[in-house]
Amino acid sequence: VPYGYYMKWAMDVQGLQASLPDILGGVVQALIYPVIAVFVRKIGVRDTTKWAMVPTVLCYIGLYFAPSFWVAVPLYALLMIGFASTWGTGDMLMGAIVDEDERRTGLRKSSFYMGLSALITIPFNALHSMLFMALLQVFGYDGTLAQQSALAVTGIRLATALVPAFFILLGYIPLWLFPIGRKEEKELSDFSEAMRRKETGVGD
Numbered sequence: 139v140p141y142g143y144y145m146k147w148a149m150d151v152q153g154l155q156a157s158l159p160d161i162l163g164g165v166v167q168a169l170i171y172p173v174i175a176v177f178v179r180k181i182g183v184r185d186t187t188k189w190a191m192v193p194t195v196l197c198y199i200g201l202y203f204a205p206s207f208w209v210a211v212p213l214y215a216l217l218m219i220g221f222a223s224t225w226g227t228g229d230m231l232m233g234a235i236v237d238e239d240e241r242r243t244g245l246r247k248s249s250f251y252m253g254l255s256a257l258i259t260i261p262f263n264a265l266h267s268m269l270f271m272a273l274l275q276v277f278g279y280d281g282t283l284a285q286q287s288a289l290a291v292t293g294i295r296l297a298t299a300l301v302p303a304f305f306i307l308l309g310y311i312p313l314w315l316f317p318i319g320r321k322e323e324k325e326l327s328d329f330s331e332a333m334r335r336k337e338t339g340v341g342d
Contacts, residue, residue, distance in 0.1 A: 140270055140294075140297060140298040140302075141160070141214075141298070142156075143274070143294050143297075143298065144201070144210075144294055144295070144298040144299075145159075145207075147286050147290070147291050147294050148204075148291050148294050148295050148298070149204075149206070149207040149210055150207075151207050155207070158211060159210065159211045159214035159215055160214075162211065162212075162214075162215035163214055163215045163217075163218040164218075165215070166215045166216060166218045166219065166222070167218050167221070167222040167225075170218075170219050170222045170223070171222060171226055174186060174190065174222060174223050174226050174227065175226075177189075177190075178226075178227065178230070180320075181320055182319050182320030182321075182323050183227045183230040183231055183234065183323060184231065184313065184316050184318060184319055184320075184323075185319065185320065186223060186227060187223050187224060187227050187231070187313060188310070188313055188314070190219055190220050190222070190223030190224075191220040191223065191224070191306055191309075191310070192220075193216055193217065193219050193220065194216075194217045194218075194219060194220025194221065194306060195220070195303050195306050195307060197213040197214070197216050197217035198217055198299045198300070198302050198303035198306070199299065199300065199303050200213045200299075201213050201214065201217075201295070201298065201299035202295045202296065202298075202299035202300050220306070230323075231316075232251060232252070232255065233330075234318045234322075234323055234326055235251055235318075236248050236251050237326040237327070237329060237330045238318060238322075238326055239251070240329075240330070240333065241326065241329050246333075266301075266305075269297070269301065270297045270298075270301070273293050273296060273297040273301070274290070274293050274294065274297060276293065277289050277290050277292060277293025277294075277296070278290045278293070279293060279294065
């Protein structure tokens with residue numbers, strides 16, 4: 139939703155041209171996945187995710203100030219680096235949490251943690267859309283007008299660029315506090331593999 143508003147009103151672009159950043163973003167994602175895999179092996183899932191989000195935050199901030207469509211195009215494409223990382227490593231982070239809990243309690247509660255994750259993310263996505271539309275209203279956006287005011291366009295830029303950047307930075311707090319680094323990931327991977335072998339009787 140924010141992308142369409144941003145392209146139409148902040149960049150004055152519609153149609154096929156407006157889809158160009160989205161297309162390039164998909165290309166960036168496809169190219170970055172192998173790079174992410176290399177970094178996961180070298181520095182671990184947590185640290186890969188942390189550093190991959192840095193260009194995403196910077197590009198979001200850049201989108202707020204972007205003076206033209208052709209400046210916004212590479213910024214939008216490159217901010218997909220962080221999203222590609224989270225999509226590629228999210229299940230790994232969840233797996234590490236599940237493995238650590240199993241090692242600590244002796245019980246594997248994958249369904250519990252997946253349900254808890256959904257319980258958080260689904261309302262948050264709805265909240266993001268509500269916040270976006272609320273900000274637009276505060277800044278005077280009127281969908282019936284053929285041309286938006288400068289204040290409304292500022293609101294669109296703010297809601298599209300700076301609000302997501304703020305929430306990503308907010309998400310850095312638990313990520314920086316996340317105690318499972320590369321060394322612990324290896325230990326948990328070995329533990330999980332041993333437990334699965336024990337359950338299936340492989341290696342007996």
